[in-house]
Amino acid sequence: MDWKLGIISDEISQDFEHAVKVIKELGASYVEVRNLWNKNVTQLLDSEFSEMKRVVEKYGLIISNLDSPSFKIYIDDEKGYKEHLQILRKVIELSKKLDIAYTRIFTFWYQGELRYYIDKLAERFNSAIDIAQSEGVILVIENEYSCFVGTGKELRTFLDKIRTKWVKVLWDPGNAFFARETPYPDGYELIKGDIMHLHIKDAMVKDGHFIWMPVGKGMINYKEQFRALRGSAHVISLETHYRNSANDPEASTRESFNGIIKILKELS
Incomplete structure (x- = not known):
């Protein structure tokens, strides 16, 4: 295979x-x-x-x-923000030693819907984008259900807001499912052209609770998701x-x- x-x-x-x-x-x-x-x-x-x-x-x-856990902090945490920019610098430095062209980043802990925070989020990303551009390493946003950007739809909205070639996608169908999106085809179709890496985990709702499952035993349509990824x-x-x-x-x-x-x- x-x-x-x-x-x-x-x-x-x-x-x-x-x-x-x-x-x-x-x-x-x-x-x-x-x-x-x-x-x-x-x-x-x-x-x-x-x-x-x-x-x-x-x-x-x-x-x-x-x-790294870059930007897994609250968006108004000034001290944490400065610390996480340093963490980002460090992981980029280490990635370059391994000739890796991208590194993961998050979008701050969720405090409400993205539309209320998107301007502040874009502003917060400016320094990270400057670092990425100067170092020649792309930032890939992992859609994380505990952060502002948890779904494919939110990824698309934010990417369209910042419009830079230095930010792409780490697509996580399991996280999108936890954030109440149908990962495939709905979320995937919106961001498929921007994906650079994938995290795979499966999930389902059981008795009203979201739980993780072995891949192939949950509710995510991985057969069609993988079919769409074939050859990538x-x-x-x-x-x-x-x-x-x-x-x-x-x-x-x-x-x-x-x-x-x-x-x-x-x-x-």
């Missing part, structure tokens, strides 16, 4: 080498790095960053991207969030990854 499949390592374990070993065993080619050894990738010492690279190279895998250059990165009855992250990730493979085989 000609798919670029990846897994976020800390969804398996904080023991980075063990996580990478599992990713290799499952058959994915890409490692997405967020938290490892109980710290965010932006907090690594130089020696730890070198060790991270060594481990990935040892198993013949590729780092797809580095995940994007890395499809598993971020399962689902936990089995034993609350075992590794076993849960294995279950979800096997769910992805099952769907992709049905397409071939």
